[in-house]
């Protein structure tokens with residue numbers, strides 16, 4: 001039993017050294033999801049067909065049509081730099097939110113589409129966004145508004 005315990009500790013140590021187990025595993029998963037759902041630096045602003053295509057491509061139309069989603073058209077470094085601005089309050093009351101002005105496309109479901117054929121109205125603009133960040137260095141983990 002003791003041997004087994006030692007072995008698992010050694011294995012954990014090895015995995016940690018290899019960088020396979022990180023203390024911020026959940027955080028990194030949230031960051032990856034944020035990238036998938038909200039970051040598209042290649043576009044500058046999209047029309048309805050952009051939303052229809054991207055909501056599908058970024059896997060937000062699987063089981064139901066996600067009703068509202070924002071794509072940010074800035075590179076990830078600019079978005080991450082928003083994390084180092086002054087903290088403000090998130091919608092859930094936590095104080096790990098930050099605001100910045102960026103180019104976005106807001107996609108809003110039309111209300112009469114069915115997954116996986118979700119249909120969206122787009123609204124491209126330069127506007128203030130609020131994102132939640134976590135970690136050290138801080139990384140965006142949630143799009144607040």
Ligand SMILES: *[C@@H]1O[C@H](CO)[C@@H](O)[C@H](O)[C@H]1NC(C)=O
Nearest residue numbers: 044073074101102103126127
């Ligand atoms: C938005 O996009 C335009 C055109 O690509 C660019 O000139 C401008 O700097 C961008 N604005 C912001 C806030 O990034």
